[in-house]
Amino acid sequence: MVKGTHQAKEDPRNKDIQIFINGTFHARDQAKISVFDSGYLVGDGVWEAFRVHEGKLVFIDQHLDRLWQSAKVTGIDLPFSREALIDDIRKTLEVNDMHDHIHVRVMVTRGIKKTPSQDPRLTISGPNLVIIAEHKQAASESKNQGIRLFTSTFRRGSPDYLDPRLNCHSKLHEVQALIQAIEAGADEALMLDVNGFVSTCNATNFFMVKAGEVWTSTGQYCMNGITRSNVIQICESKKVPCYQKNFSLFDVYGADEAFVTGTFGGLTPVVNIDGKPIGGIEAGPVTRQLSTWYEELILQAIQP
Template sequence: MVHGTHNALEDSRNKDIKIYINGDFFSREDAKISVFDSGYLVGDGIWEALRLHNGVLVFLEDHFERLWQAAATVGMQFPFTQKELEAEVWKVLKINNMYDDVHVRIMITRGIKKTPSQDPRLTISGPNVVIVPEFKQASIESKEKGITLFTSTIRRGSPDYLDPRLNCHSKLHEVQALVQAIEAGADEALMLDINGFVSTCNATNFFIIKNNEVWTSTGEYCMNGITRAKVIEACEKNNIICKQKNFSLFDVYGADEAFVTGTFGGLTPVTKIDGRPIGNKNYGDFTRKLSDLYNELIKLYIINSK
């Protein structure tokens, strides 16, 4: 059975969801995109993931700011505003009768190509917009169990050729890292930066706890995680020392606790790295405290949004 940070409880409603493609709705079986789509041909696309809690799209502004930054980075022009895209997302949620415990994936590619090519000038349509909503509640059992990591030989790249902060469809290097981890018997991959310091995981951001301090990477070579930023914010608000710094596997193996962060799973504890146990509990007390503080930020956001 697959185990990892995206473990979700089974929900039979997902077989009947309606998926949005360029303003139209399709069943899961009929939701298709052209083989000439830029994303399919060359990975020329960007994406964002949102959570719907209690009728509120949590941290929406942060997610849309990241999406628009990604578009600017790859030179993609949107024919819609943030408000207009938000309205489309709400249409998707309404037609699917969704209110709580929902994960929304927004995928935008440059469009349809005239012929297979990476040249953006051969794009003959506007951007393709796909919105996939699913009823997804994170598995509490998986969180209590924690995950194991394996340090991949695949490095997080330098920002001068593919900035790790960019949420793009080109994820092959992360898939390669995860394949290595799976073959090594771990759940997910830990990735180092080009200098050999700990950067991030294949799909989540990475933190350790040492001597009541929270450590995470500098942010130069890791994903621009919204949850990562919220954990740092929660630490600042609660007078918890949180350092964004370079550190190595030497520090990781001697950590008191470790955890990863992501939009879907929130904070997920790490129990082993490269076969070495981390801490003495599956779900450490400090990690649990930080998870509670993160959830308080979500609750506050929901209250302020209503």
Template sequence: MVHGTHNAVEDPRNEDVLVYVNGELLPRNDAKISVFDSGYLVGDGVWEGLRLHGGVLVFWDEHLDRLFQGAKAIGMDLKMSRHQIREVVWKTLDANDMKDGVHVRVMFTRGIKKTPSQDPRLTVSGPNLVIIAEYKQADPESRNRGVKLHTSSVRRGSPDYLDPRLNCHSKIHEVQALIQALEAGADEALMLDVNGFVSTCNATNFFMVKNGEVWTSTGQYCMNGITRAKVIDLCLQEKIPCFEKNFSLYDVYSADEAFVTGSFGGITPVTEIDGRVISTSVPGNMAQRLQELYTQAVENAVARSKI
């Protein structure tokens, strides 16, 4: 049985969702894109995953900042303004009559290629935009049971060849890391940076707790996580000692607690790493406190958006 931070409760309504593809709303099974799409051919594109909660797209501005920063970093003109993107996201949500408990995936690729090639000059269309909105609630079992991590031999890339902060379609190294973890009997992969320090997981950001302090990586080699940033901010607001620093597996194995963060699952406790028990209490005291603070931060964001 699949277990991990992206487990979702099954919802039959997803069988009939309409998917946005370049201006059209298509039934799920009819939503298709050309095999000459640059995202399919070479992973050339950027994306965002965010949540609709209480009728509000939570932390929308932060997600759009990251989307446009990523597009600029790869020299890709989205050909749409922030307002236009918001309009088509809401067009998709309204067409599906969605108000709450929804995960939205917004995906841009550079466009259709004349022929299979990496060369962006062979792109013969504008960007392709696909929006998939689904009813997705994180399976409470993940939070109640926690996840097990395995340290992969696949490292997080250096910023000079594939900056891990870039939320791009090229995810094969993360898939490789996850496969190693699954083969080792874990749920997800813990990844080190090019210097051997703990960086992040294959799809979430990693935190550990030691003597009342919260540690996470420097941010130089990890995903530019929106939830990660929110947790750091919450620690600062609540005067919880929180450090972005280099630390190794030596530190992790003696942690009092560990947890991972992501837009879909929020804050998920970690119970084991490389077969070593980190915590038998799920969640640990710090993870539980931060879960409560994060839930309140989401509710506050929703309330502010409705003013």
């Protein structure tokens, strides 16, 4: 089993799920899209992922805000409204009889190309919309034992050529960072920004705790994480000192605790970075408290 922030419990129901593609449903093993799709050809697309608990789409407004912003930034004209997309998501949940502990991924590509090319003018269809909903619950191993990070030599890019806040299909440099971390014996990668400050991880946002203070990056060179934003807001509401600032590996190696945040795993403790132990062998007290408050925030979000 793959260990990390996306480590999930096996669920045999996922073998028979129906995938939404442009208004129709297809069995998992029959869900296909053209090799001329712009997402396949050049990574030209945007995506969003969120959780479903007790039938409620958790933090859906924040996720759709990010999807619409990403589409606008990349010049993809979404041919549907937010309400229509939510309706399609609910249809996907209904056809799969899904209600709780569900992970949904929405993917939008620019469309089908006339020929393999970067040129958006050669797109001969409207955007392609794919919705994948899976029975997916985080495994307890990563939460209980924590994960190990390795600082990759692959940096988070500068906003003037591929803004790191953009939730797009082009994730190759993050994949390279993760491969490097795995080869080093770690679970996931820690990534620095173009100035050498700690930025984010390959698929999650990074936080450290020092003397009761919570530190995370400035946000200029990291993923625009919904869970990250919610944790920062929790700290503000609970009067926990939280700073978005520049800091280096010098600070990280001396941290009392560290954790990463993401939609699927919530808060996951980090127990080792570059071979150096961080805190104890499990989540520290600040991480545990923030995780409890985050779970309470989810419960508030799904209340009728």
